[in-house]
Amino acid sequence: xxxxxxxxxxxxxxxxxxxxxxxxxxxxxxxxxxxxxxxxxxxxxxxxxxxxxxxxxxxxxxxxxxxxxxxxxxxxxxxxxxxxxxxxxxxxxxxxxxxxxxxxxxxxxxxx
Amino acid sequence: xxxxxxxxxxxxxxxxxxxxxxxxxxxxxxxxxxxxxxxxxxxxxxxxxxxxxxxxxxxxxxxxxxxxxxxxxxxxxxxxxxxxxxxxxxxxxxxxxxxxxxxxxxxxxxx
Numbered sequence: 001x002x003x004x005x006x007x008x009x010x011x012x013x014x015x016x017x018x019x020x021x022x023x024x025x026x027x028x029x030x031x032x033x034x035x036x037x038x039x040x041x042x043x044x045x046x047x048x049x050x051x052x053x054x055x056x057x058x059x060x061x062x063x064x065x066x067x068x069x070x071x072x073x074x075x076x077x078x079x080x081x082x083x084x085x086x087x088x089x090x091x092x093x094x095x096x097x098x099x100x101x102x103x104x105x106x107x108x109x110x111x112x
Numbered sequence: 113x114x115x116x117x118x119x120x121x122x123x124x125x126x127x128x129x130x131x132x133x134x135x136x137x138x139x140x141x142x143x144x145x146x147x148x149x150x151x152x153x154x155x156x157x158x159x160x161x162x163x164x165x166x167x168x169x170x171x172x173x174x175x176x177x178x179x180x181x182x183x184x185x186x187x188x189x190x191x192x193x194x195x196x197x198x199x200x201x202x203x204x205x206x207x208x209x210x211x212x213x214x215x216x217x218x219x220x221x222x223x
Contacts (some may be wrong), residue, residue: 034211034212036212043214043215043216043217044155044202044204044214045214046211046212049211086154086155088212090206099145099157099160099168099170099171100143100145100157100160100204100206100212101157101171102147102154102155102157103154104153104154105153105154105155
């Protein structure tokens with residue numbers, strides 16, 4: 001079974017403060033990890049994926065297989081970062097019917 | 113333009129009615145998904161498909177059914193709607209384990 005856990009429902013930070021959104025996963029095979037973001041009244045969209053190892057909108061996430069974590073980080077929060085963030089997991093083996101499973105989501109609130 | 117479309121965007125319907133939520137994608141993706149989401153809350157996978165004539169139930173038990181007769185089309189049907197079915201339904205598609213693209217969603221209200 002695959003599972004994604006996001007322990008915080010709400011994270012409130014001040015503008016300019018560092019942000020860390022936590023994500024832990026459980027999966028027996030090779031995981032593909034993603035962070036999705038949902039801004040107010042917009043579609044859910046991909047923010048970044050671990051395999052691309054890139055920084056998007058100042059956010060980065062590193063896959064730690066030892067700790068089975070994929071935490072999302074940004075050094076300085078901006079007001080426009082306020083949104084709902086979802087961690088997601090899929091199996092990397094394209095030959096299997098792997099499903100895309102989401103965590104419960106964390107609402108990030110950036111205040112002045 | 114390649115996209116994923118859901119219709120209707122909003123639906124208010126009486127208890128006991130049969131409804132079909134439409135989802136179509138023009139990206140040629142093999143995988144498609146249906147999620148149930150209350151606004152601002154977690155997404156629950158209710159159905160997924162990895163190709164034509166293949167469908168699987170997701171993590172959340174649902175009274176809905178799906179079909180995948182064509183690659184681009186993945187409709188969800190409720191034979192008899194109930195107030196407990198009131199929610200937002202999100203359709204998504206992906207090419208294998210790659211990025212999933214989401215539709216705008218259908219907000220269903222059963223009265």
